[in-house]
Amino acid sequence: MLSLNFALEDDGFVLLLEDRVILRSTADKPAFQVARGDADVRMIRGNFSIGDTPQDHHSLSLARMDGADVVLSVQDGAQPLLRLRIAENRLEVRTVDTRFDRVWIDLAAQPGEHVWGGGEQMSYLDLSGRRFPIWTSEPGVGRDKSTELTRLVDEDCMGGGDYWWTNYPQPTFLTSSLMACHLDSSAYSVLDFTDATRHRIEVWQGDFALELYVAPDIRDLVGQLSTRFGRQPPLPDWAIGGAIVGLKEGEASFTRLERIVAAGAEVSGLWCEDWIGIRQTTFGRRLFWDWSWNAARYPDLPTRIADLATRGIRFLGYVNPYLANDGVQYQEALAAGYLALRQDSDAPYLVDFGEFDCGVVDFTNPAALDWFADRVIGQEMLDFGLSGWMADFGEYLPVDLRLHDGSDPMLMHNRWPVLWAEANAKAIASRGRTGDAVFFMRAGFSGVQAHCPLLWAGDQSVDFTRHDGINTVLTAALSAGLVGNAYSHSDVGGYTSLHGNVRTADLMMRWCELGAFSPVMRSHEGNRPDDNLQIDSSEALLAQFAAMSQVHAKLAPYVRHLSDEAVKTGLPVQRPLFLHYFEDALFSVQDQYLYGVDMLVAPIVEARSTGRNVILPGDAPWRHLWSGEDLAPGTHFVKAPYGRPPVFYRPDSPFAPLFASLETQA
Template identity: 80%
Template structure:
């Protein structure tokens, strides 16, 4: 079957149907992607009875579907097919294909639950699901798609998760994520995307099928295929939108995160005097602080707090003279004791309660906030211009953390009348659009960098940089340093070129605090990420900071120098991402398509030419490293040559296992990095 190239660069492979006596099949360029028989129907419908509970961005969601019916029989209807529960029975659903999209429509009123089973093959592996923290290979597991807090601990066998579950059901589980996306890639080199913002589930627990559960009666599935995985990833990047190239300043040194008020500037000077290469100072407390039992939080009114940062405009100008940018913080909610809340409420720009015209307030933990209603175009314009444009960009900020986006409740009233259950997953995309619109209004797209943790399908077109969220300050399997690698690799496969993390982690609760070992290793991981940015965490006074000891400061300084020295290579990777859609951090199997590598998630390719195997276990001085392919690799720090294979590699502090291809155009640059430590 011939491929047809769409004008936007996506290869369109037409879907076709075959109706049989006992069912039907759907094919993508000759590959059977949907198979249904009377004995094993691939499609079912029901009426849902959902129950959704939210506590501070943590959700408990259940359903009691009624009248589930399997659509076992198919009848041709022109270019479509109609499904019913029995031969000659009343029509239940209509399936129609146009190009690479399959439209599913429930024909009987009230059916708002659909299950559709796509064909799976023995030994098939799947990846995607947005930004996943626990598992890169999704095979054998079930992944609800609902943006939320990721949970603290995320492992039901641990005491930390148990304690957090007792406190607002906040412990989480392996599938909880700020950024879910109903897109998956098959190891058979095809991909499927559910084009719906409804609550959904990607279920890969049965090796004989890929089940998609959708809490909506009408939706489309989009299919993609390619000759190799890089081309398939590039297609998805084209579909969802590509980020601009990262600016030189963002990749040319570390961004130091301090939230110490005026004292931040003296600390930054000491860090730079210690030899650190610094490109930005990130003070999330530029808008003031609010002390809570959770820790040092921020005052959610998005303008300069002069009491905490006197003469900040002059400070920003002085930093600029040193080549250092100033970054801040913002999120899409307004504290009800702030000036901007009063202004937005007066203008009618906040979401309302369903039962009255009162503003809907969301509990964020010891303070309440209104939700800026981005379904109101005037509210979107107001936030982009009045808040981000005037209070941040015009003030001199070069970037910021665009936090949250996951908290949209499902029992409020929106300006456009849309169902909050369908808008909840879309909210991070609207939030990203507000930020991108503000940046574009000042002609600074590709120069100003904001970074987000929340996302959903389409956020790629607006958000220039992801960060992996609020990891615990430890090495735990489901919530520690290692999860940021899985996050970058999974998100990168579905169109997000750039990811990074809080160097040092963020969440410190119930006595869980940073160790020097963790800080040393996270500095190493940050050095080999496209953006290196530190964070003081939610309890800065209880935790080690990068400038707490001479040893930690020396490690951070050395790794920041490595990061800056790599800037020409990262510039090459960023330009490649713009051209091809390939992410900067890549799973090994993206270029070495071998089944043995399909589940490897604790090391990555940094572009094609470099391999990074960070230390992600406590007190480890060696680790096992897989060197793929059929060409030799050079050890970055010793220059020793290794044939492809698996090795136990020494990893003293400051020398994480990193290798490069000796025939790379950047080999001289790589060889010079050992001089930076």
């Protein structure tokens, strides 16, 4: 591993990684600032308003060596305020006076440099020119302050969001100069790329480290980050070998499933998130958050699960890390002392989830995490017969509660999704089913990669809007893939339907196509299923879903190859074009992707479109999947009737015969 080193200069110092200047600090342009913070944090249903009023803000213009360390102060003779220490590729940063808990660092930027990463970003793949607060939260509804939908949701619960809101932020970025930087801290932070001359990192903590990486090419850099954070196991054959059908209509779900199968759909799983019962709210049809079989809604579920298994269809459910205070498991956790507490008493802290309250299982207590992993997920889910589930939420940890280990909730908030993922992974490992049972999460932070086998892109609005529609699924997969997440997928059809915004047949047809060319294809009925079209709402929609599920199933050998490659190299299944064609013109392309190295997918993500421009990179022809026509590299307008999204493959690919067999599939 390459090592960092300091070099003093007449007017300051530089931090070098071999011969690369990582930062330069001078008296006229200090690279470090400190202050004492005064945070103002408000939360409503996982939506956060975060402000700060820093005091004693100082630019640290004077640097001197103290042994192997650099110490920084305001001026000659003043007490040092910051100490820098090097450990291999880590720059360890610590405020000397612990009252200073805000630090700003300016890293050197190269002219014209592009930046990616930030976790799972929904609006922008290229982060250049913008700032990105790093705080896990609800992603927002609309996420665009110019739209009426965003305004209405802001009025209701300050939940309209903005371009940086995400379930899965991560303070890690890569640059087109083939350098990567990771902030090793769970504190609230900001990645600020608004100034082309520097990359600023703001950290609300006085003791942290920056990790620096360089590589000869972008794929190696992505692989290094994947090694750093941990790689997912290969996806099981059943999860990639057909569609997972999401239905939540109780016992009637099985009748509907039979109609979907009879229409020719390749089905590998039935996902009934309402297996634990429902709770009707003004937001829509919610679930009853007590994680065990609801026999009233699914009277003969054990037999149903066994019958499905004989047909090669797995059963999946739903769980999240909170317990409704009117449920049985809440009382169990309360009696055992497994719930997070209020700061002003020993009463359990209750979180408002919108017309019902829940306790927070305190995962900083190892006994509580073990209880949830074994008693809830192990016994009630895995032993019952589930092969997978949505492991929802993880973003809601308030900052005004009391945790078992005494940790600061402001520092634990971003870590919470990682602990949640660990509980799920631990349950699966305890039953010997790692690599077979699959849970999927929307929440995340640094380190979730080592535990979570599959991401899903969260709760998109049921539309084509720029910042919250179907297109954000692509950005989510590509950005998350660059920081160590090999597999991503989305709710076919989207999820959030509010204020009259409902699915169109056009949206459903196009989302089925996108699902077919994702590692996992899974449908969702959304938060208001009765108001929205479903995959079986018409013969045309059912036929489209069936055809696309057949395409997805037929691609399973190729996806198996990509999954095995991800385990070996850390490269994601869905890749930005620049991962294999490192050209400036491709650095901001986020509406198409490479599906491995051999296939290119350009989904239709605009309403009522019958075609689109597609960039074919490189210097060799690409073959159109549906017609077999070869097109030269460059930009082409490609027609795309329903069932034939713009997809191309390399004619010299070892999988070319498989791809060619799809010409008659749709």
